[in-house]
Amino acid sequence: MSIFDTFLNWKVFVQTLPLLLSGLTTTLTLGITAIILGFIGGLVLSLVRLYANTPFRQLAIAYIDVFRSIPLLVLLVVVYYALPFVGIRLSPFGAAASALSIVSAAYSAEIFRAGIEAVPRGQFEAAHAVGLSPWRLMGDVVLPQALKIVIPPITSNSINVMKDTALASVVAMPDLLKQATQAQALAANPTPLISAALIYIAILLPLVRLVSIFEKRLAGRGR
Amino acid sequence: MTQPIIEMKGVVKSFGQFHALYGIDLTIREGEIVVIIGPSGSGKSTLIRCINQLEQHNSGAIVVNGIEIGRGRRRAAQVEVGMVFQSFNLFPHMTVLRNVALGPARVRGLSWAHAEERAKRLIVRVGLEDHITKYPGQLSGGQQQRVGIARALAMEPKVLLFDEPTSALDPEMVGEVLDVMQQLAKTGVTMVVVTHEMGFARKVADRIVFMDGGRIVEQGRPTEIFNAPQDPRLRSFLQAILSH
Numbered sequence: 001m002s003i004f005d006t007f008l009n010w011k012v013f014v015q016t017l018p019l020l021l022s023g024l025t026t027t028l029t030l031g032i033t034a035i036i037l038g039f040i041g042g043l044v045l046s047l048v049r050l051y052a053n054t055p056f057r058q059l060a061i062a063y064i065d066v067f068r069s070i071p072l073l074v075l076l077v078v079v080y081y082a083l084p085f086v087g088i089r090l091s092p093f094g095a096a097a098s099a100l101s102i103v104s105a106a107y108s109a110e111i112f113r114a115g116i117e118a119v120p121r122g123q124f125e126a127a128h129a130v131g132l133s134p135w136r137l138m139g140d141v142v143l144p145q146a147l148k149i150v151i152p153p154i155t156s157n158s159i160n161v162m163k164d165t166a167l168a169s170v171v172a173m174p175d176l177l178k179q180a181t182q183a184q185a186l187a188a189n190p191t192p193l194i195s196a197a198l199i200y201i202a203i204l205l206p207l208v209r210l211v212s213i214f215e216k217r218l219a220g221r222g223r
Numbered sequence: 224m225t226q227p228i229i230e231m232k233g234v235v236k237s238f239g240q241f242h243a244l245y246g247i248d249l250t251i252r253e254g255e256i257v258v259i260i261g262p263s264g265s266g267k268s269t270l271i272r273c274i275n276q277l278e279q280h281n282s283g284a285i286v287v288n289g290i291e292i293g294r295g296r297r298r299a300a301q302v303e304v305g306m307v308f309q310s311f312n313l314f315p316h317m318t319v320l321r322n323v324a325l326g327p328a329r330v331r332g333l334s335w336a337h338a339e340e341r342a343k344r345l346i347v348r349v350g351l352e353d354h355i356t357k358y359p360g361q362l363s364g365g366q367q368q369r370v371g372i373a374r375a376l377a378m379e380p381k382v383l384l385f386d387e388p389t390s391a392l393d394p395e396m397v398g399e400v401l402d403v404m405q406q407l408a409k410t411g412v413t414m415v416v417v418t419h420e421m422g423f424a425r426k427v428a429d430r431i432v433f434m435d436g437g438r439i440v441e442q443g444r445p446t447e448i449f450n451a452p453q454d455p456r457l458r459s460f461l462q463a464i465l466s467h
Contacts, residue, residue: 126312131302
């Protein structure tokens with residue numbers, strides 16, 4: 001058998017493509033859910049960490065530190081296999097989405113904090129001097145500037161979340177990787193695995209490029 | 224005599240071990256133009272930053288427009304007091320129009336249409352009607368500072384504070400900002416100005432306050448301060464600043 005028949009078998013590719021595409025849909029749904037929840041969670045956490053009263057601030061710091069320390073795979077296994085013992089039974093999607101969002105929120109929180117702290121002090125003072133309420137100060141003045149600053153690292157984090165969705169195959173979620181291994185078993189041929197790898201690259205490579213472009217543009221503006 | 228609009232009694236402010244203000248007593252009346260001068264580090268900026276609570280004083284009392292300000296009453300002061308900063312501090316992600324309209328819309332509760340109408344009038348008043356839709360980054364320093372003045376005016380404050388408004392400007396732009404301030408002084412608005420522009424102080428001020436080492440050392444009319452300074456520290460300060 002030639003290398004093409006083994007790794008890039010057209011017939012196998014066409015046969016297993018529908019399965020792979022259904023896996024891709026699951027992967028994208030999972031990834032986007034986790035990215036959105038992680039974004040919102042991270043923003044709230046960063047604000048609590050920066051501005052809340054001491055006990056809440058310390059809770060936020062503890063959350064951020066703990067979930068940046070735990071390996072995602074370990075968290076996922078705990079959520080899916082251990083929580084049922086205390087009566088919390090999540091679907092594979094629910095378990096994977098929770099674990100990914102929880103960790104992404106912790107990383108995003110640190111990114112947002114850095115972004116908010118990078119907004120010059122004078123901006124806060126000017127907003128105070130105009131008499132803005134704390135919410136308006138954040139919403140109208142600080143966050144628009146902070147979000148611009150964090151576009152590259154937040155995009156980078158989103159790429160990581162998208163990649164980490166592949167771990168969900170461990171808890172039997174029919175994502176792209178899981179479907180690919182399934183298809184490989186059915187077809188007795190590794191072509192689906194190669195296809196899956198190429199699909200991941202095709203989706204994430206443009207995003208990786210985008211981060212570089214953002215970074216260059218931000219550096220070019222010199223602020 | 225008009226009503227006092229700002230009353231400071233025994234105001235103390237320290238940053239750790241360093242005392243920036245040692246018991247300041249100062250009353251400013253409605254419509255008065257007060258210029259604060261003094262060597263750098265004398266507490267001038269700290270004094271006006273306490274008036275709108277960008278710095279919170281450690282002890283003593285500050286009454287602005289009849290309301291004692293301090294902990295928990297921070298915004299009460301900030302809403303009634305306008306501030307023009309040395310480094311402009313315009314909001315870089317908003318147009319000139321939006322910068323000026325933001326306060327009236329968000330704090331005074333005007334509709335955006337009304338707020339922008341008011342903003343336009345003020346922008347015309349500082350001579351920037353051709354730059355309304357530009358962003359701060361597209362303006363010169365002098366133009367940015369005039370927007371800063373319009374932004375402060377838009378809140379219709381009882382008092383306008385100026386914290387070295389021309390110190391960050393290239394020399395050729397100082398004049399345009401001082402002109403706007405001088406025009407403003409004629410309209411009866413209360414102004415407290417920290418500046419090193421002695422020409423402006425002499426011409427525009429009703430009263431000059433000289434500070435040194437966190438204390439008010441001497442105050443009086445411009446003619447008294449410039450022509451007959453009493454305290455040796457004021458004399459040497461004026462000598463140093465006017466001799467070149």
